[in-house]
Amino acid sequence: MPRRTATMLASTLVFIALLCAGVFFKVPYAEMSPGPTVNTLGSADGEPVLQISGRKTYPATGHLNMTTVRVTGADYRMNLFEAMYGWLAHDNVVVPHETLYPDGKTEEESTQENAEEFSQSQESAKVAALRELDIPVKSRVVVATVVKDSPAEGTLHAGDVIRAVDGTPIEKPGDxxxxxxxxxxxxxxxxxxxxxxxxxxxxxxxKEPEGTEKVTVTTAKAPDDGRAIVGIAAGTDHTFPFTIDIHLADVGGPSAGLMFSLGIVDKLTPGNLTGGKFVAGTGTIDDSGKVGPIGGIEMKLVGARNAGAEYFLTPEGNCATAASDIPDGLKLVKVGTIDDATSSLEKIRSGETAGLPSCSAG
Structure with missing residues (x-):
């Protein structure tokens, strides 16, 4: 066999071997990519995202879009070629698998956790929106979870309202x-x-819950520091003066809280918060209206711009990362609270965008 032919054959075999290795060799990485955006002022799957009854509402135009990120499943294992393509692709991010699924968490466990966070984010969004409008919301401390095989199991239950402990009134979960x-x-x-x-x-x-009873629980020793525990986590529940329902399927996690709260404010007040502009954003929100950072900010910026967004409400904690790679035509607006967001929307609505708080790469 001529030397040139042998060399070409050897090179071809090496190439085929590398190709096979790239296809069959699995790597411990997962991929994040831009997900769909949903207008909280609009509809999804044929019904309004925000439905309010028992209170006067107002038509709202424009966009207040929540944004999402697509991720590969917990059981999916990328091959080497997929990982390399993801690393090179501008709109995708490849991260260690454990970043998305820590401690060997299954996809089912992750989905359940995301659903619980999504539910809690809706509750906080409602509270923050109503408090922004000075509409009273009644709050109470409840048993959020009961640890299996703990002293409280079978005695206290998730949803029990805690009025007092040892006769001392309880005002907040930490009490x-x-x-x-x-x-x-x-x-x-x-x-x-x-x-x-x-x-x-x-x-x-x-109505506000009434009619109390006393329950006695014997404390146990905490395995980490020996303090007394009963095995519950306390949380907060609320009674709203009217009904607010959020209808959105196949979405999880807490990052839509800010945009839900702004959508609620818009529907409960005359006029339009956006002035008809296309505004997207992200961020967790707590009952007091404080906005927190989220994951996958780069993907959300891309998804928002692809959908047509002109402005993006960006949590302070994400500003530096977001500002390092801003899609063309998208203006980042820094927010730390729902007050910041409504103030910035007022500027956008009036066209005074030069005064908007911006993000800078740090």
Missing amino acids: VAEQVVKHKPGEKVVFTIVPADDAAAAEKAG
Whole structure:
């Protein structure tokens, strides 16, 4: 066989071997890419995203779009070629698999966690929006979760309203732990509660839960530091003066909170927050209206611009990353609270965009 032919054959075989290795060799990475955006003032799957009853609402035009990120599933394993393509692609990000699915979390577990965070973000968005409009919202401390095989299991239940611990009134979730840790492990703690079923019935009727009972729980020793615990996490529940429903399927996580809250404010006030402009954004929100950072900001910017957004409401904590690669035609607007967001929307609406707080690469 001529030397040139042998060389070409050897090169071809090496190429085929590398090709096979690239296809069959799996790497521990996952991929993030721009997901769809949804206008909180519009409809999804044939029904309005925000539905409000029991209170006067107003027509709202323009866009207040929430943004999403697509990720590969927990069980999907990228091959080497896919990872290399993702690294080279401008609109995609390849990250270690454990970044998206830490501690070996399954896709089912991740989906459940995202659904719970999404539900909580909706609740906080409603509270923040109503408080922004000075509409009173009644709040109460509840049992958020009960740890399996803990002293509280079977005695306290998720949804129980905690009125007092050892006779001390409870005003916020942190008060519960403060009262429990005053005890030594093995001592008894007395909870004054409204049972979850009674609380749920009262909430459905739009009333404040009443009728308490006392429940005694014996504390145990925390495995990490030996403090007294009962095995619950306390949270906050609310009674709203009218009904606000958020209808959006196949979305998870807490990052739509800011845009939901702004959509609610827009529907409950005359005129348009955006002045008809296309505004997108992201950010978690808590009951007080504070906006928090999220993951995948680069992907969300791309998705927003592809959808036609002109302005992007960007959490302060994401500003530096976002400003490092801004899609052409998109203006970043820095926000730290819902107040910041509504003030910036007023500037956008009036055309005074030179005064908008901006993001800078850090």
